[in-house]
Amino acid sequence: xxxxxxTQTVRRTAHSGCRASAGASSGGGSVLTPELRTAVExxxxxxxxVLFMKGNRQFPQCGFSNTCVQILNMVQVPYETVNxxxxxxxxxxxxxxxxxxxxxxxxxxxxFIGGCDIAIELYQSGExxxxxxxxxxx
Amino acid sequence: MVPDATQRYKQLLYYAxxxxxxxxxxxxxxxxxxxxVSQVWVKPSLGEDGLVYFAADSDSQLTKGxxxxxxxxxxxxxxxxxxxxxxxxxxxxxxxxxxxxxRNNGFLNMLxxxxxxxxxxxMEQEKRRKLEESSSASLGGSPGVQSAxxxxxxxEVAGTSNGSKEDPSGSSSGGSTGAAQVHSVNGNNGRPIYxxxxxxxxxxxxxxxxxxxxxxxxxxxxxxxxxxxxxxxFNVKIVSNAFDxxxxxxxxxxxxxxxxxxxxxxxxxxxxxxxxxxxAGVSKS
Numbered sequence: 001x002x003x004x005x006x007t008q009t010v011r012r013t014a015h016s017g018c019r020a021s022a023g024a025s026s027g028g029g030s031v032l033t034p035e036l037r038t039a040v041e042x043x044x045x046x047x048x049x050v051l052f053m054k055g056n057r058q059f060p061q062c063g064f065s066n067t068c069v070q071i072l073n074m075v076q077v078p079y080e081t082v083n084x085x086x087x088x089x090x091x092x093x094x095x096x097x098x099x100x101x102x103x104x105x106x107x108x109x110x111x112f113i114g115g116c117d118i119a120i121e122l123y124q125s126g127e128x129x130x131x132x133x134x135x136x137x138x
Numbered sequence: 139m140v141p142d143a144t145q146r147y148k149q150l151l152y153y154a155x156x157x158x159x160x161x162x163x164x165x166x167x168x169x170x171x172x173x174x175v176s177q178v179w180v181k182p183s184l185g186e187d188g189l190v191y192f193a194a195d196s197d198s199q200l201t202k203g204x205x206x207x208x209x210x211x212x213x214x215x216x217x218x219x220x221x222x223x224x225x226x227x228x229x230x231x232x233x234x235x236x237x238x239x240x241r242n243n244g245f246l247n248m249l250x251x252x253x254x255x256x257x258x259x260x261m262e263q264e265k266r267r268k269l270e271e272s273s274s275a276s277l278g279g280s281p282g283v284q285s286a287x288x289x290x291x292x293x294e295v296a297g298t299s300n301g302s303k304e305d306p307s308g309s310s311s312g313g314s315t316g317a318a319q320v321h322s323v324n325g326n327n328g329r330p331i332y333x334x335x336x337x338x339x340x341x342x343x344x345x346x347x348x349x350x351x352x353x354x355x356x357x358x359x360x361x362x363x364x365x366x367x368x369x370x371x372f373n374v375k376i377v378s379n380a381f382d383x384x385x386x387x388x389x390x391x392x393x394x395x396x397x398x399x400x401x402x403x404x405x406x407x408x409x410x411x412x413x414x415x416x417x418a419g420v421s422k423s
Contacts, residue, residue: 030243063357064407101394101401102408117410118386124304 003082006039007090031092038098044110048135049079051105052094057081064106064116071123074104077132109135150203157206158196169255171248176201178248180208182256184263188231189214190256194248204245208252217260221253221342222380222392250398257396260341331369334400339376342396346415353409370406377418386412 044050049072055061057069072079084091084103095101099111106113108131113122122128164181171178174197182190191213194205212220335350351373374393381389389412397405 031165067352099391099394101398112387114387114390118390121386 003039003043005091007036007087007093017068019031030096031089032096033093036089037094037097040093041110043080044107047080048109048138049077049132050107051079051081052084052107053081054083054085056083060083062103064102067116068104068106068119071119071128075129075132077121077136089100108132109138150207151199152203153206154196154199154203155212156210157195158193160193165195166191168251169251171244171251176244178202178205178244180205180248180252180255182252182259184217184259185235188216190217190220190259192252200241201244201248204241205248208245208248212252217256218342218344218380220256221396223249223253223394224388224391253395254399257338258271261337264337264341329369331400331405332372333401334403335372335397335405338396338400339374339390339393343376343380343392344376345376345378345380347375347418349373349375357407369404371406371408373409373411375411377413377415379415381412381414 047097050072051057051065051068053060053062053065053068053071055065060066060069069081084094091103094103094105100112100115102115103120104116104119106115106119113119113131119128122131160181165177165179171180176196178194178196179203180192180194182192183193183231192209194202194209196202196205257353281364305316319327329352332350336348339345339348339350352369352371353373354368354370357371376393380392384392390410393408393410393412394401397408
């Protein structure tokens with residue numbers, strides 16, 4: 001089953017009554033069920049570079065997401081994108097998983113790297129290319 | 139750290155038994171941890187020394203133990219130390235496997251509530267101090283000048299920041315919020331998100347420099363933001379000693395943690411610049 005498919009079935013078993021779209025971690029319960037967490041972990045293990053973004057690489061739907069797409073394109077690395085606009089559960093779940101309230105979110109080799117500002121910094125310093133190359137050979 | 143998981147569990151119960159009880163009058167809604175299976179209350183208080191001390195209670199032994207752990211660990215810290223704690227220490231305690239997901243969640247929420255109440259308490263104190271300072275500065279004339287409450291004089295200070303009123307004394311009187319110099323572009327006319335952010339960042343990071351710019355207009359109408367919303371996207375530049383020794387992700391997380399309420403109330407995105415004074419080429423003050 002595709003990652004999106006998996007995370008969308010998880011939605012039915014997720015904690016009910018959460019305002020997933022607001023992603024309010026200070027409020028009620030957790031959206032990040034063990035099943036969702038596992039699905040995310042597996043996906044991150046399968047793909048070396050993942051961008052959780054708004055829209056997709058052909059049609060980014062936010063300036064910050066677009067910037068990340070452009071940066072990853074320039075680094076010339078194969079990467080997966082996940083459109084969190086298509087899935088409110090995932091959108092809220094990833095905020096918890098990453099302890100990061102915003103998108104885009106970049107993962108390299110299963111590790112959270114940062115958002116757009118961090119991607120820009122790392123790209124400019126050359127670190128991003130290094131991280132990516134290290135991940136590809138690991 | 140206690141090596142065996144079962145032993146850790148027993149230790150928790152031991153802590154529970156030693157926790158001083160919290161007087162029933164503090165078993166109120168604002169002190170109650172949300173998202174916890176049992177009932178848990180936490181109450182911070184500011185000591186004379188400016189440090190935060192906690193008291194807590196619960197109707198279940200296990201959660202009492204967890205609360206006691208937090209009380210022990212966090213009492214005697216400064217407000218900004220408390221606010222800067224990242225939840226990942228929970229992993230370090232090695233309890234996560236022994237606790238069910240909802241217990242883990244409850245523990246996290248306990249920490250979050252403690253941070254939230256600490257912040258509220260700290261804000262209240264800061265407001266009181268500012269009022270005292272500005273009234274003793276005796277500007278005379280119209281009472282409407284200050285950011286003070288509408289009824290003037292010694293009005294009741296609300297528990298959480300009164301978002302709709304702007305604080306003009308921030309830059310001029312200098313001394314009230316420590317060394318923070320606030321340059322705000324785009325003017326401040328009492329916008330709640332902007333105000334909330336400014337206060338929390340000042341309280342939590344004691345910045346040497348802080349700039350907050352509303353860039354919502356640049357993002358109006360983009361996906362995921364409902365049309366017409368303002369105060370959704372900000373550019374924030376912070377220079378603070380608190381960032382020393384933190385990598386970039388940690389720094390951003392520290393900022394996000396302080397602004398959880400804002401994110402829940404419509405703040406959508408932040409462009410962050412987080413530097414230490416040395417990195418910014420500013421002298422330490």
